[in-house]
Amino acid sequence: MRSLLLLFLLTSIQPVLASEKITLIAHLSPTLLRYPLSPKKLKNIYLLKQRNWSDETPIIVVTRSATYPLRQKFEQVLGLNRKKYALYLKKMHYKGVHLPLIQNSKQAVLDFVENVPGTISYIEGVVPSTYQHINNIGELQ
């Protein structure tokens, strides 16, 4: 009985544990993929301070809606307080800086990144092999 209960708990916890891994994805040229993306650089991209890749391609930042748990987890990992970051983005927007584009599902994120060069985003889980132009550029826990 105890074993069954343990088995049940493990199987029910597994999806939650899997969803905690955040996969960073981007649509980049092979040249850019040679250089790993440091956490500092990633933070600067999401702070909208770094707006171009090193080959001058504009960085298109894609994110999820503010209430989506994965976005909250992503911001937490980057060290961005949710409330302060939301206000910061509004200030940048008022200054004329384009906000990260919001996509409302993993499928929408994948489709967007696949189609637009220079895009960076994050998803839960892995990238399906059907996407030819999406690169896995790292993982965050």
Add this chain to the structure above:
Amino acid sequence: MVKQTLSALLLLYCSLSNAGDYTLGNGYDIGPWNLSGYSTIELHVPTQQQKKISLFLDEIAVFGQARLFQYLNPFFEIEYANQPLYTEGKGGFPKAGRFDLERVYNDALVTSKLTFRLGKMLAPVGEWNQIHANPLVATEIRPLTTYLNFSEFVTGFSFIYSPETEWLPDIELYYQPWTELIPKGIKSRPVRYKNVSGIHLQYGDEFSGQIALSIQHAELTTRKERQTVYTIDGIYDFEFIKLSSQIFYASIYGSEIKRRHNNEWGGYLQLVTPVTERWALVGRGETFKQRDAIESQQNAVFGINYRTYSTVIWKLEYVLHRGADLGINEGVFGSFGVMF
């Protein structure tokens, strides 16, 4: 160039396919354009005699921006401002408000780090002037230091250099050869400027700490004066308290007879303490020595605000002041602001 144009076209296609999604505070996407705005309603209950209680629409502003291609990235902001809804002794809607052109410019991305901006823009003198929309700032009452006696707007051109490295600051150089394009009403902004030039250097951001130096030189068209204003402002967040400050010193030249001092100085220190996720307490002290006034002015603001993830904000504050009358009234002030 080809890469950037291709990216812009693909982005335009993807934006079009996503038109219709709306998140409060993020604006509305129509093709390559994003249209956003904000609105503020204010209640003033002055404690000084002769001053009237008033409720008014401080502003309803719309701003839009588009990414078209490398050299064409327009931006505009227009607002309808100062519409009284009720004034003690005068009743409802005693007079009409007015339309203002806040900003209209184009950004040409010369390189990935250098932008050439042409048009009417906010002068980069202190952070507050650049983000002065009510929902973005901590208090309804704006510190004198952040708007009085320098040119808040530049109608001309600027070069904005963003090096994206730790050891170099962001640099902005600007010049306005003539007078301001469609200035605000003379009552709210009695001093006008021409031949405005300046530089702005900024290190850091709100998360790591931010400090900036601004120098602005201008001729005054409404007074026989020229001036150079030196400003330092900064933000540092200790998590339990957020400090921000702006101080300035101005050298003034010319034969204006109203002037008593050849310099002007002032500054404020503001503290914002989060009490809960949404409530925050605000305290601020400011001193301002104005060129025409015999004595300096001191004011203090004590307030509380309630913010829902940056889009909606309620503010209630009490303002005290001593010394010269520079337009800040003593009393209770409340406001409701929203970004849309």
